Amino acid sequence: MRTIAALFFMAVYSPTLADTVVATRAIRAQTILTEQDLAIRPLETAGAYTDPGLLVGLETRLALYPDKPVRPGDVGPAAIVDRNQTVLLVYTSGGLKITTEARALGRGGVGEHLRVLNLASRMTVAGKIQPDGSVLVK
Template sequence: MKHLIALLLLCTSAQADVVTPTRTLRPGTLITAADLTVKAGLQDGMFDRVSDVAGQEARIALYAGRPIPFEGIGPPAVINRNQIVPMQFDAGGLTIRTEGRALERGGIGDRVRIMNLSSRATLFGFVQPDGSIKVTQ
């Protein structure tokens, strides 16, 4: 009877697919569908569809055969560290545009630190699709 119960429990446990890389991917690597495979697994916090991962960028080292965690990938970087980027600040009808130096890499929608080239002040802003930074503080 114990064996029958154990067999029933094994059969009723939910099997989920997890996406794994076919090769080790270094941080900053653009991930393609050819770099991915799907394996059966039981892990939460991991991707289960190749379409969710393909086209993204590895944020951490992703090892072949290991599931890809949600925080392990992100949108491809639009700006690189030390790149000169246009910045814009909008508040109450006032718009200020200038240039700044990106202090870190960032993809569309990422919050990054930038340095105003005129004042040398460090600011924060969000990366826009055109590669500019919308300053928030």
């Protein structure tokens, strides 16, 4: 009787597999993803992407391996600022606008936060990357 109850419980309450986005091949870091790089597999993976359409056009932040789930920290916007690149640093407050040159201390895409070294003051500040490649500090 216990065996029948256990089998019934496992059949009714067994976890269902959800669709999970996986890489179709080994993909190097800093690669822009295309539809051919991604596939959907029936895996139960918490926190992984379930829609490959959300990933097309994003850049890999680290290497992806075949049939391994793709998680949010693995990808991000395509980088427009590279490490050690000279960027325009912009500070605005009310009607005041100050601009100067800075050196990027990392790489990132539009909307990401980035630490930069102000070349005039030698101070490290953080700001948000703008679509034109400048870094806005508030």
